[in-house]
């Protein structure tokens with residue numbers, strides 16, 4: 001148990017499921033529940049600091065550490081993840097999360113605040129809508 005699947009293991013799982021008429025629908029989380037990704041790529045967070053990783057058993061499942069919505073590198077990273085998922089999973093669906101995303105970091109982040117201003121948004125909630133819409137548009141064009 002390494003806590004992850006290799007791409008070959010995913011391909012085996014997809015085949016196993018297909019033989020049993022089961023559709024595997026991949027789920028990624030954004031902009032919240034991103035601590036694992038941000039631990040590997042802290043530059044995708046608002047403050048660039050590597051977050052402390054907690055296990056599920058340690059209790060806290062909602063963290064202030066979320067993807068920065070003001071940096072283009074965040075969108076490029078997520079687009080790359082989507083490209084890999086689309087290659088591995090034949091499902092016409094991909095779950096992209098969207099819930100449990102505290103906005104404390106976005107409120108203090110110059111990049112997120114600039115994105116809000118540049119797009120004439122009212123607040124961080126509208127920034128999340130923009131964020132999810134951009135990823136949704138990319139996914140729609142990819143699939």
Ligand SMILES: [Zn+2]
Nearest residue numbers: 046068109112
């Ligand atoms: Zn930010």
